Amino acid sequence: MDPYYICGPTASGKSALALEMARKLNGEIVNADAFQLYRGLEIVSAAPSEEERSVVPHHLYGVLEPTESADAQLYVKLAKPVIEEIQSRGKTPIITGGSGLYLKFLTHGAAPLPTGDAALRAEMDARPLEELVAELESLDPVEASRTALQNRRFVSRALEICILSGQKASDLRDQWESKTAEISSQLQGFVIQRTREDLHARIALRTRAMLDGGALEEVAALSKISNNFEKAIGFREIRSLLAGETDRGTCEELINAATRQYAKRQETWFRREKWLEPKVVQDFSPL
RNA sequence: GGCCCGAUAGCUCAGUCGGUAGAGCAGUGGAUUGAAAAUUCACGUGUCGGCGGUUCAAAUCCGUCUCGGGCCA
16 A cells, blocks of 8 residues: 655644544554654653554654664665555555655655765864855855855755765756656645644643653653754753753743744645645644 | 832833834744754834823923832831
8 A cells, every 4th residue: 555644743633643544544653753763752752652552553663772863864764664564564654744854755765965974064063154155156056056055054965965975966956856756746645734823732732741741851861871852842941941940931931932933844844745635623632 | 108110012121312113032934855853044013001291303301190110108
């Protein structure tokens, strides 16, 4: 059976819908969330509960050690065999998650680009942005002209591709662009849509439940063994709560705000994936 | 009861010598092919607490009232 995709912003109810679809389509669930891949971050990343996992087989949850680092390429490498294995048993893979880039790689494939290099990145991070921009402009003016030059990440990545491959990033990326045209029409899936009011209410409920449900202990334990989760929403705020730098109320509101902003970015991303069928939900229901 | 300080965007606040107001945060929209829960761009009209007064002109000066906070009784 062809895979079925369930996307949507954080706290929109993807897990619940995935379970429903799994039952309907005789399926098994495959994670497409960057942080739910990690072991030990279950509470902060709002991974599916034990009960949910016992109903239907769930794959790719908690499969990475906290010290490992993931990227879109690695995700595809992990997901492809799992999906094929599910299909080989005559079941439908239900791919569920909110990491737009990871999903994009899975559905549309990767451009033939070199993998990121930690040492090179560290070196570039130490240089002024203007210098990186100037170097990119001289190595690959075409790529420079279509890159947001204020965005350090994007500039470094484009430069990294040129340096590592010895070719122009623009040429390599164009190769992928040309292959992507027909793929979308063969994909199927939902993107969950809720009103902002509804979504914000659900986010607030979830944050509260997270803080009451062991998130502090989780962050305390994790911060001893890895500094991989600085960018995880909730992690940094809770760590500063544990350090006594903020109070519980402020921590909760900071997590809510960061989560709302993330949800908005996800909506922007999925809006562009025209192949996703909108699934309008409005229930204010608890998680 | 008396005196002092405050009241400006959803929130925290700035606003020089009077020339009808602007930052941060929040919010909204966008970008986004190996860091993506990341990174990044754009968007600022609001009875300047109310009512009077002075002035060509008041958020700004004067009077008064209301609501906070503080000090003295």
